[in-house]
Amino acid sequence: MDTGSRIIIKRKKGVYRDFLRAYKVLVDGEVQARLRRGGTVEVEVKPGRHVVEMKVDWCSSPEVTLDLEPGQTARLYCSPNTPDLDNVTWTDDAERPAALASYSIGAVIAGKNDYIALRPVPDDVHLAELD
Numbered sequence: 206m207d208t209g210s211r212i213i214i215k216r217k218k219g220v221y222r223d224f225l226r227a228y229k230v231l232v233d234g235e236v237q238a239r240l241r242r243g244g245t246v247e248v249e250v251k252p253g254r255h256v257v258e259m260k261v262d263w264c265s266s267p268e269v270t271l272d273l274e275p276g277q278t279a280r281l282y283c284s285p286n287t288p289d290l291d292n293v294t295w296t297d298d299a300e301r302p303a304a305l306a307s308y309s310i311g312a313v314i315a316g317k318n319d320y321i322a323l324r325p326v327p328d329d330v331h332l333a334e335l336d
Contacts, residue, residue, distance in 0.1 A: 210252045210273035214259075214323075215332045217284035218243025228283065228321060229260040240283070245332065252277070257323065259283050264320035279325065282335055286322040 214230055220242065227239040230246055232255055238246040240259070252275040259266040266286070271279045326332060 208252065208275040210250050210275065211278040212248045212250060212255065212257060212271065212273075212281065213245065213278060213332070214240060214248075214257070214281045214283060215245045215326075215335060216240045216242055217282070218336050220285050220287070222285040222287050223261060226261050231258045231260060232256070243336070257281060259321045259323050261321065264317045266321035266323035267319060269323050269325065280332060281323055282326050282332070283321055283323045286319055 212232065216228060224242050227241045229236050230238040230240055230248065232248055232250060234256070237248045240246050250273065252273050255271045255273065257269045257271060266283060269281060273279055326335070
């Protein structure tokens with residue numbers, strides 16, 4: 206009988222920012238995996254309290270603390286913490302790269318510990334529905 210616990214993390218796929226970069230998945234301060242756009246990772250952990258965080262370069266997500274029972278699975282969803290600039294209607298396509306670059310630079314400077322959004326997924330939502 207398996208008494209371990211699991212943490213499953215899915216990363217949003219349809220976002221321009223960081224689309225070529227893998228996020229590091231940290232559990233209790235240790236890198237457990239790398240997660241690319243649209244990917245999903247599963248980390249086996251012992252039951253108990255765990256702190257999960259995503260990192261890319263010097264930027265990160267806020268920490269999420271999980272208290273897991275034996276056999277329990279926690280599901281998290283991550284994405285760049287940015288307004289949905291991918292769906293903005295641009296008057297001139299030449300504006301888009303400059304606007305995205307400007308926003309990304311501001312996010313790194315002002316919100317380096319909130320650069321990535323990381324949040325729990327409710328039990329009634331299927332991971333496949335996200336994106």
